[in-house]
Amino acid sequence: MLNYTNVITEKKTYSGLQMDEIKPVMKLIIRGKKREFLSAIGKSLNLLLPTSANTSSKSEKLSALWLSPDEWMIYSNEISSPNNNHYETENLLNKNICKTNLGAVTDVTDQFVLINMRGDKIFDLLETGSPFNFNNFREKKGAVTQTILAKIDVIIHNQNQNEVNLFVRRSFSQHLFSWMNDSASRL
Amino acid sequence: MFLIDCPYCGEREQSEFKAGGEAHIVRPKQPTELSDDEWAEYLFMRKNIKGIQFERWIHIHGCRKWFNVARDTSNDVIKVVYKMGEKPPTI
Numbered sequence: 010m011l012n013y014t015n016v017i018t019e020k021k022t023y024s025g026l027q028m029d030e031i032k033p034v035m036k037l038i039i040r041g042k043k044r045e046f047l048s049a050i051g052k053s054l055n056l057l058l059p060t061s062a063n064t065s066s067k068s069e070k071l072s073a074l075w076l077s078p079d080e081w082m083i084y085s086n087e088i089s090s091p092n093n094n095h096y097e098t099e100n101l102l103n104k105n106i107c108k109t110n111l112g113a114v115t116d117v118t119d120q121f122v123l124i125n126m127r128g129d130k131i132f133d134l135l136e137t138g139s140p141f142n143f144n145n146f147r148e149k150k151g152a153v154t155q156t157i158l159a160k161i162d163v164i165i166h167n168q169n170q171n172e173v174n175l176f177v178r179r180s181f182s183q184h185l186f187s188w189m190n191d192s193a194s195r196l
Numbered sequence: 197m198f199l200i201d202c203p204y205c206g207e208r209e210q211s212e213f214k215a216g217g218e219a220h221i222v223r224p225k226q227p228t229e230l231s232d233d234e235w236a237e238y239l240f241m242r243k244n245i246k247g248i249q250f251e252r253w254i255h256i257h258g259c260r261k262w263f264n265v266a267r268d269t270s271n272d273v274i275k276v277v278y279k280m281g282e283k284p285p286t287i
């Protein structure tokens with residue numbers, strides 16, 4: 010997380026909805042299939058990877074999102090130092106997962122932008138631009154989905170009642186955020 | 197528009213998916229031994245039937261996994277969804 014141009018510069022507030030970028034947050038994509046992979050991750054991070062679809066798990070420091078039967082995203086719950094992009098977790102996983110050929114670990118910290126949404130209008134906004142059915146999702150703390158929002162691929166993590174983390178690829182983030190603001194102003 | 201039951205993520209809207217054409221077309225083991233006509237047959241010829249067709253689909257905006265679908269092409273009713281590598285069910 011060094012010297013990149015910020016695309017989302019300000020916090021936006023609407024009635025029942027606030028949105029801003031949270032950074033720097035470490036994000037890793039991990040992939041693997043073997044049982045040993047799952048247990049090695051569990052031991053290394055003290056965090057069990059969620060194996061049922063559309064769910065997540067959480068430890069004190071990290072959240073793990075189910076993306077696919079062999080793919081997860083891990084991100085830090087707290088923001089990390091803006092002055093370096095070496096992450097303890099990544100080093101640890103490189104040692105325990107990559108070097109032992111159990112799976113793959115990719116640093117996507119700078120690839121994904123994390124937009125934090127708060128308020129009771131979150132799902133009213135998401136519903137204006139996504140084909141996903143949020144009816145059950147909104148009630149389920151920890152629920153995760155990958156879907157499209159305004160034709161852009163996003164990962165949505167239902168953090169809490171009235172709090173959602175949305176991940177979008179950096180090159181799409183400025184456009185998506187401006188679309189979200191436009192949509193929010195019409196709710 | 198219709199819903200597709202992704203074998204990994206559950207029911208999602210069609211726009212999250214991409215169609216990958218007819219399923220269960222086996223690549224010839226020795227392409228070099230085939231005549232041009234036989235190769236063209238493998239490469240280009242598809243059944244394109246009206247009725248139940250076995251197709252490949254990918255959940256491109258979701259889990260990015262391929263799977264098979266038996267779809268009635270006349271009314272878009274999906275009869276069965278089954279994973280890659282599985283034999284087509286009898287319908």
Ligand SMILES: [Zn+2]
Pocket residue numbers: 202203204205206255258259260261
């Ligand atoms: Zn899926």
